[in-house]
Amino acid sequence: MLTRQGTSTKMKRLKCLDGFRTISTCLVLLGHCPIPGLITSDNPVFMERTYSKLPFHILYNGTLIVQSFFIISGLLTMYSTLVGGNNFSWKLLPPGILNRWLRLTPPYAMVMFFVMTLGRHMGDGPFWKPIIETEVEDCYHAWWRHLLYIQNYFDKNQCMAHAWYLAADFQLSILGIIIACVLNGARAQKMAIGALFAVGLITPAGHVFMQNLHAILIVSPEMALNFFVNDDTFNNLYKRGHTNLSCYALGLALAFLIYNLKESDIGSHKYKKFRLFYWMLFPIELFIVLTGAIFYIPGIQIPLGVRMVYSSSIKVLFGAIICFHIFFTILKVDKTHRGVLNWAGWGILAKFTYSAYIVHICVLRTYAADNDALARMTSYKILMSYTSLLVLSFALALPLWFFVEKPVANLVKTLIFPAPPKKVEKPTSVSMVADLASSKETVEVKI
Numbered sequence: 001m002l003t004r005q006g007t008s009t010k011m012k013r014l015k016c017l018d019g020f021r022t023i024s025t026c027l028v029l030l031g032h033c034p035i036p037g038l039i040t041s042d043n044p045v046f047m048e049r050t051y052s053k054l055p056f057h058i059l060y061n062g063t064l065i066v067q068s069f070f071i072i073s074g075l076l077t078m079y080s081t082l083v084g085g086n087n088f089s090w091k092l093l094p095p096g097i098l099n100r101w102l103r104l105t106p107p108y109a110m111v112m113f114f115v116m117t118l119g120r121h122m123g124d125g126p127f128w129k130p131i132i133e134t135e136v137e138d139c140y141h142a143w144w145r146h147l148l149y150i151q152n153y154f155d156k157n158q159c160m161a162h163a164w165y166l167a168a169d170f171q172l173s174i175l176g177i178i179i180a181c182v183l184n185g186a187r188a189q190k191m192a193i194g195a196l197f198a199v200g201l202i203t204p205a206g207h208v209f210m211q212n213l214h215a216i217l218i219v220s221p222e223m224a225l226n227f228f229v230n231d232d233t234f235n236n237l238y239k240r241g242h243t244n245l246s247c248y249a250l251g252l253a254l255a256f257l258i259y260n261l262k263e264s265d266i267g268s269h270k271y272k273k274f275r276l277f278y279w280m281l282f283p284i285e286l287f288i289v290l291t292g293a294i295f296y297i298p299g300i301q302i303p304l305g306v307r308m309v310y311s312s313s314i315k316v317l318f319g320a321i322i323c324f325h326i327f328f329t330i331l332k333v334d335k336t337h338r339g340v341l342n343w344a345g346w347g348i349l350a351k352f353t354y355s356a357y358i359v360h361i362c363v364l365r366t367y368a369a370d371n372d373a374l375a376r377m378t379s380y381k382i383l384m385s386y387t388s389l390l391v392l393s394f395a396l397a398l399p400l401w402f403f404v405e406k407p408v409a410n411l412v413k414t415l416i417f418p419a420p421p422k423k424v425e426k427p428t429s430v431s432m433v434a435d436l437a438s439s440k441e442t443v444e445v446k447i
Contacts, residue, residue, distance in 0.1 A: 031062030061292030074251025200245025
């Protein structure tokens with residue numbers, strides 16, 4: 001964030017983001033859990049048959065879920081600046097970028113260092129060399145790209161392949177910081193956001209047209225073996241920063257809508273009429289994800305024009321529904337649905353989501369590579385694989401957060417954005433009561 005996390009009432013509005021972020025992380029892990037089965041299954045016909053079963057496309061087409069992270073990132077970047085009331089200046093750009101780099105890098109570098117050193121000696125098996133040794137070798141050559149967050153513009157490299165998202169997020173965050181802190185005035189900021197949205201809408205269709213790509217990332221055993229790094233659609237359409245601009249721009253725009261809400265709007269009866277629509281948002285999101293099943297129908301060649309339109313519009317459509325979901329949750333349109341997303345437990349789990357995301361593919365790689373025999377895959381085993389991955393990823397995230405992520409975050413907050421000195425005033429009984437009440441209502445909102 002660009003300002004210190006304060007106790008502003010406006011910042012408390014974003015409490016529901018902990019729920020969105022944690023649930024999205026769990027869904028991303030769910031989408032990745034079939035990868036070992038795609039690699040080491042002795043009954044590949046089972047995996048092939050899942051392509052014709054609609055529920056499995058929640059896993060195969062769940063790649064859209066990552067767009068929620070771009071929305072949250074853009075929302076927090078712009079909203080924290082609006083609340084903090086920063087002056088517009090180029091001087092804010094270097095510390096803003098440095099803050100974001102230091103926020104992402106320490107736990108990420110720690111995991112990559114482990115992969116390159118101790119991780120390579122943790123197992124053995126017929127898949128160990130193509131899965132683990134290849135990644136280690138690639139990391140030795142490409143580690144510097146990862147520390148600069150430019151690896152998503154280099155292809156066919158297996159080093160921390162899932163970290164393309166970190167690079168894309170960092171690149172988009174730089175644009176967000178420029179818009180939030182450098183452009184003077186809301187009108188200039190909104191015009192810039194519109195321009196980013198237009199670029200993000202056009203570029204996916206352009207890639208599909210120029211390179212004859214699939215409209216979505218097609219999950220197949222051949223691609224899973226190399227963790228998709230040799231797939232043209234993954235390399236050119238999925239992982240680039242500029243092809244994910246549209247949802248980041250939606251997050252920036254959403255920040256203005258939330259910031260301009262009056263306190264009287266939150267919980268107001270005039271928005272209760274949207275309760276039914278609010279309840280329909282999750283089924284709509286699920287339906288949008290499942291529409292990708294049309295690209296798995298055998299024997300059908302999807303026309304180029306359809307692929308172009310779908311590749312651009314699907315991210316925008318899914319992102320818009322996520323924005324509605326966040327906005328109506330903040331408006332307190334419904335008590336039950338909102339209560340789930342505002343559950344206090346999400347705030348605890350959300351602390352570990354970043355570290356869990358970093359380590360989860362390392363867990364999957366090791367599990368797949370250490371198998372000394374092919375295994376029979378069933379729906380039950382996929383469920384057990386997901387449960388194990390979820391528990392182990394968050395368990396490993398706990399020490400990573402406690403010993404690396406949190407200490408560095410506190411140090412950065414102290415050195416780059418120190419708290420302003422407090423005026424020494426003689427406390428009165430009224431002010432002491434007010435301070436006590438304020439401290440009880442403090443809610444910390446984290447990225």
